[in-house]
Amino acid sequence: MAISFDLFGTLVAVERPADPAAAVAAELRDRGVAVPDDWGDAYAELHIDAPDGAEVPLPAHVSAALRSRDVDAPANAARRAVVAAFDPEVRTPEGAVDAVSAAAERGPVALLSNCSVPELVARTLIRSDLDRDAFDVMVSSVACGWRKPHPEAFETVAGRLDVAPETLVHVGDDPNTDGGVEAVGGAFVDVREVGFDTLTDSLRRGARSELLSEGESCP
Template identity: 70%
Template sequence: MPLSFALFDTLVDAALPADPAAAVGEELRARGVDVPDDWAAAYAETHVDAPEGAEIPLPAHVSRALASRGVTAPGNAARRAVVAAFDPAVRTREGAVAAVAAARERGPVGLLANCAVPELVGRTLVRSDLARDDFDAVVTSVACGWRKPDPRAFERVADALGAAPADLVHVGADPATDGGATAVGGEFVDAGDAVPDS
């Protein structure tokens, strides 16, 4: 049985910035970027015309937000600022390791994470009690280009597991996004029932 897990709020809790615009702005300033006075407003605006369901990498959004105010971030400052701003403390949720291990006994196991920040999923796994090798496939929205609940996100993880999307069982904590597995004929399992919190 091919099974995929969501990461955040399902297998782990991660302390992400309460105010992402402020956190990114601080990291931009630390890299010599002249952050505009109305940065919070610029950050909140849409700057990339993307198809519905597409993931916009946060560094691209930040670069476009700066450009909308006439500011250019040198080199890869936008990416480095975003990665630094989203540098979380991580706690593995009770039952998560056992749930992944039990799933592996039944078939291939994947990770399907909505995440617009490069490197965040990898760093989260390193800081958790889980490992990249616990999963046969790790699919992130920033890498595959589609966010849950878009069916293409579930199709990508099913394909990476060598399975048909209709055979996929997806475990997650957010019915509004993780429940999108049902749109491809798969099954959604609420993590509140599958992976108890401590």
């Protein structure tokens, strides 16, 4: 049984900036960048024309937003500002570690996360109670180029696990994104409906059909 887990909102809870544009602006100023007066508008505008479902790395968006206001940033300033602005405080929900461990007993395990901030997935895992070695594969949208629910995201993680996409069971907290696994023939388990205790028990028994019948979002 190949299983992938969503990260944010599923395996970890993180404190996000209340005002991302302001947080990035503060870090840019700390790095000597002249932030434009209408930065909030610039940050909110679309600057990079990407295909539907493609991930635009946030540093690239920030750099483009600065250029749209004729502001030049020193090399890597945008990347360093974004990474610092989203530096996470992390909490690991009770039961998450056991669920990943139980999944690893049944087959290959992957992490599949929507994340436009470089380094954030790695930093989050380091600060969590999760063991990075429990994951055979870790895929973020900023690395693979596609955001869930786009099929490419799930096909990428299935390919790296060397399994067929239709055999993938994806555990997450958002039917609108994580539920996209169903478009490639896989199964979605909503951790909010199932709960980690039930998920772990079902995995330890190897009861795939039982697991999938627990949540209303599962086929």
